[in-house]
Amino acid sequence: MKVIVLRDIQQFFNGKVLFLLFGCFLFGITERQSTDHSYEQFVLHMVSEHYYLTYFMIPVFLLFTYKSLEEDMDYVLIRSRFYWKYFSAKSLAFLLNMIGFVCLQIIVVMIVGIGLRFDNSFIVAGVYSAFSMEELFIQYAKHFNSPTVASLAASAYMIVGLTVLSIFFLMLHHFWEKRIVSILMISSYILMTMGLKIPSLNEVPFLFINNYVILHYNFTSNGKFVISLICMLLMLVATGVLIKYCWAKRFHLNRKGRKKGIVFYYARFLFTKRNVGIMTVILLFISLWKFMNVNAMPAATTKDFLLSMFYGHGVDRFHMLSFLEMLILNGLPIYLLAVFVETINAEQNLGLLIRVKSKRSWTRAILQISVAFMAFYVVLMVGIGVTLCVMKGLPLVGVAQISMQLLALKFLEVLFQFLAFFLLFLWKRNVTMAFLLVFGSNVVSLLPMAWVIYFPTGLSSLARSSLFVGEEGVSFTMAIFILSGCVVCQWLYIKFRGYQKVLGG
Amino acid sequence: MKNLLYLEWRKVRWPVLIMLMIATAASMILSSTIYQNYALEYDLEAWEVGMRFINFIFPLIAVLPVGWLMYYERKDNFLIYTLPRVSKNKYLLSKWIILVGSAAVTMFVVMFAGVLTALYLKPEIVPVLTLVDPATGELISRVLNHHFLGELFASHPLVYGFLLSVWRGFLAGLMATMAFVLSLYVENIFVILTGPFIYYILENFILSVLHIPQYRLATSFDPETLDMGSLHAFSLVGGPLLAVLFIMFLLFYFKKVKKMTVYPS
Numbered sequence: 001m002k003v004i005v006l007r008d009i010q011q012f013f014n015g016k017v018l019f020l021l022f023g024c025f026l027f028g029i030t031e032r033q034s035t036d037h038s039y040e041q042f043v044l045h046m047v048s049e050h051y052y053l054t055y056f057m058i059p060v061f062l063l064f065t066y067k068s069l070e071e072d073m074d075y076v077l078i079r080s081r082f083y084w085k086y087f088s089a090k091s092l093a094f095l096l097n098m099i100g101f102v103c104l105q106i107i108v109v110m111i112v113g114i115g116l117r118f119d120n121s122f123i124v125a126g127v128y129s130a131f132s133m134e135e136l137f138i139q140y141a142k143h144f145n146s147p148t149v150a151s152l153a154a155s156a157y158m159i160v161g162l163t164v165l166s167i168f169f170l171m172l173h174h175f176w177e178k179r180i181v182s183i184l185m186i187s188s189y190i191l192m193t194m195g196l197k198i199p200s201l202n203e204v205p206f207l208f209i210n211n212y213v214i215l216h217y218n219f220t221s222n223g224k225f226v227i228s229l230i231c232m233l234l235m236l237v238a239t240g241v242l243i244k245y246c247w248a249k250r251f252h253l254n255r256k257g258r259k260k261g262i263v264f265y266y267a268r269f270l271f272t273k274r275n276v277g278i279m280t281v282i283l284l285f286i287s288l289w290k291f292m293n294v295n296a297m298p299a300a301t302t303k304d305f306l307l308s309m310f311y312g313h314g315v316d317r318f319h320m321l322s323f324l325e326m327l328i329l330n331g332l333p334i335y336l337l338a339v340f341v342e343t344i345n346a347e348q349n350l351g352l353l354i355r356v357k358s359k360r361s362w363t364r365a366i367l368q369i370s371v372a373f374m375a376f377y378v379v380l381m382v383g384i385g386v387t388l389c390v391m392k393g394l395p396l397v398g399v400a401q402i403s404m405q406l407l408a409l410k411f412l413e414v415l416f417q418f419l420a421f422f423l424l425f426l427w428k429r430n431v432t433m434a435f436l437l438v439f440g441s442n443v444v445s446l447l448p449m450a451w452v453i454y455f456p457t458g459l460s461s462l463a464r465s466s467l468f469v470g471e472e473g474v475s476f477t478m479a480i481f482i483l484s485g486c487v488v489c490q491w492l493y494i495k496f497r498g499y500q501k502v503l504g505g
Numbered sequence: 506m507k508n509l510l511y512l513e514w515r516k517v518r519w520p521v522l523i524m525l526m527i528a529t530a531a532s533m534i535l536s537s538t539i540y541q542n543y544a545l546e547y548d549l550e551a552w553e554v555g556m557r558f559i560n561f562i563f564p565l566i567a568v569l570p571v572g573w574l575m576y577y578e579r580k581d582n583f584l585i586y587t588l589p590r591v592s593k594n595k596y597l598l599s600k601w602i603i604l605v606g607s608a609a610v611t612m613f614v615v616m617f618a619g620v621l622t623a624l625y626l627k628p629e630i631v632p633v634l635t636l637v638d639p640a641t642g643e644l645i646s647r648v649l650n651h652h653f654l655g656e657l658f659a660s661h662p663l664v665y666g667f668l669l670s671v672w673r674g675f676l677a678g679l680m681a682t683m684a685f686v687l688s689l690y691v692e693n694i695f696v697i698l699t700g701p702f703i704y705y706i707l708e709n710f711i712l713s714v715l716h717i718p719q720y721r722l723a724t725s726f727d728p729e730t731l732d733m734g735s736l737h738a739f740s741l742v743g744g745p746l747l748a749v750l751f752i753m754f755l756l757f758y759f760k761k762v763k764k765m766t767v768y769p770s
Contacts, residue, residue, distance in 0.1 A: 282707075285711070285714075289714045320713070320730075321710070321713050321714070324706060324709060324710040324713070325710065327706060328706065328707065328710055335699075335703065338695055339693060339695055339696060342693050342694065342695040342696075343693060346580075346692070346693070431694075431695045432569075432694065432695050432698045432699060435695065435699065436565070436699070
């Protein structure tokens with residue numbers, strides 16, 4: 001058992017610890033330069049520094065923990081008589097690791113702080129007010145006598161919290177593969193950052209790992225500390241019970257649920273990592289750009305962001321950047337779908353041809369999965385934007401209604417463009433031509449005629465909406481009416497005539 | 506080599522000639538009509554304002570007639586039959602030369618036809634000076650003061666048009682090269698044919714958002730899209746350099762990361 005513990009500690013404290021020390025050192029130096037604190041206060045300040053802990057230490061902790069998860073070695077397992085003994089040795093190693101992990105940082109902080117005056121009280125001699133106490137110190141002063149005791153308590157709490165978390169992850173890793181554990185880790189971290197931005201959400205127990213690591217988050221309401229302790233205890237008990245009695249079981253995520261049929265066959269073409277990645281990166285880029293523009297305005301709200309995200313391009317004058325933006329935002333799903341259609345068109349899978357019952361069901365499958373893809377795209381578009389706004393804390397007034405409207409409008413327009421593309425494809429069976437024609441139809445909105453404002457391509461642009469242009473614009477109902485009318489016509493044509501020509505007809 | 510080049514040319518000649526004729530006709534019509542809505546100072550400006558639409562779709566003009574050349578030969582394994590007769594590199598090189606040559610010549614002819622139309626075929630314009638000198642209060646020429654290479658533009662419009670057409674031909678060749686590299690590895694004709702165009706749009710958008718529009722390919726293609734103020738010597742080569750880097754990245758990605766081969770293996 002001793003060997004297991006030693007080996008784990010050795011594995012944990014290798015070169016990568018230098019990275020932690022370096023980050024801690026840099027942060028400490030920057031903080032120190034502008035500090036009015038005494039030595040003891042500085043240490044307390046550093047062990048409870050919100051930004052350092054949430055944006056550096058916890059990610060590093062997750063990374064280290066992830067690295068130290070490894071497949072159990074057979075000969076070690078054989079030599080340990082019980083699995084729980086092996087597991088508790090690993091847990092002990094984790095406890096020691098975490099003690100080292102926290103103590104190293106405190107030592108760095110203590111070295112950085114050398115030279116500050118000694119004053120073991122909570123009273124800060126500020127420059128602006130002679131004797132002020134920072135808000136954080138007020139909270140600490142309610143529970144502890146002196147900063148030294150408070151620092152000790154905070155670091156002890158941190159050690160306990162980190163140990164419980166890492167043991168919990170170790171348990172997860174025993175039952176599931178590493179990939180799932182990493183997904184859980186990342187999502188718990190994202191949840192935590194979201195929880196920090198929305199304080200009311202943070203009151204929900206269990207979900208937010210920052211409550212287990214950072215002591216002063218438990219001061220926000222009475223009894224939260226007890227709840228956090230109970231949560232940690234529950235996690236430990238659950239881990240213990242599972243390891244003791246169910247260690248031989250495997251909880252495979254149910255893969256049998258994978259559906260069969262053409263729709264799901266095609267789903268694997270369309271919902272690939274690459275496609276989702278491309279969409280996320282481009283949407284994130286445009287959202288960030290829009291967000292920075294909106295955030296610079298005074299009294300910005302999430303609604304403003306959504307309006308600017310969906311602004312598009314108007315009809316009266318040409319603006320290069322908005323035009324490109326409209327092309328990209330509307331053309332992206334169409335492009336990916338066109339690549340998909342070209343793939344299945346060129347493939348001409350004989351097995352599929354034999355198994356498919358009728359061309360009608362084949363067409364239906366393609367359309368179903370494409371509609372799902374477009375819905376996913378539109379939801380992703382709004383989702384990324386709203387997440388950004390929520391993380392930055394923009395007010396959410398009236399978002400539900402406007403986002404529903406924008407979602408419906410954008411979805412209908414993308415659907416319209418896709419069906420137009422699909423019809424052109426059925427006509428000449430040339431994906432490039434069909435895509436370029438649909439893409440080029442965006443140019444219609446630049447023509448000098450008055451009716452182009454009602455042209456369905458680009459109708460989801462708010463720049464054409466009566467919301468911005470006033471009387472001359474297109475009202476929301478009108479836009480929905482035009483787009484859904486077009487979509488229904490296209491769909492009816494495909495349903496009764498077009499399907500005959502799908503794929504090699 | 507000569508036979509190889511001739512062979513390749515015979516494969517692409519009809520699409521190239523058709524695209525050449527359509528685009529030249531479009532360029533001549535645009536150069537001789539659009540300018541009527543503008544207040545201009547020199548005849549060559551009619552070419553400039555007329556070409557804006559063609560500037561926007563120039564990667565398509567460069568790629569569509571020739572980009573498919575490699576795709577079908579890889580798809581139906583025609584490449585295997587060339588192996589005993591000619592070395593791989595020689596075959597690919599001759600393909601690339603024809604591809605780039607036709608794209609560049611097409612673009613040059615299209616642009617220079619526009620120049621000739623604007624200078625000699627259409628009726629001469631009545632110069633309208635719009636810019637006021639803040640010091641003297643007199644009307645001065647906008648072209649001489651704010652145009653890219655304003656002196657040359659005003660005094661030797663034919664030379665200016667010729668040089669810019671040659672440069673645009675070169676850029677078209679670059680786009681065709683990008684399509685060629687894609688067609689060496691990608692098995693989706695749609696991606697090959699539209700890839701350079703999508704690259705052009707995305708690059709244009711991203712660099713504009715990042716506030717460095719002087720390094721766009723679009724700026725290099727048409728320096729008039731920007732003010733003189735933000736242009737400098739590096740602006741003309743910035744966009745093409747980025748495109749070359751992107752092409753090299755594509756080559757590296759397909760060859761080293763994905764470990765794909767051009768010839769069936």
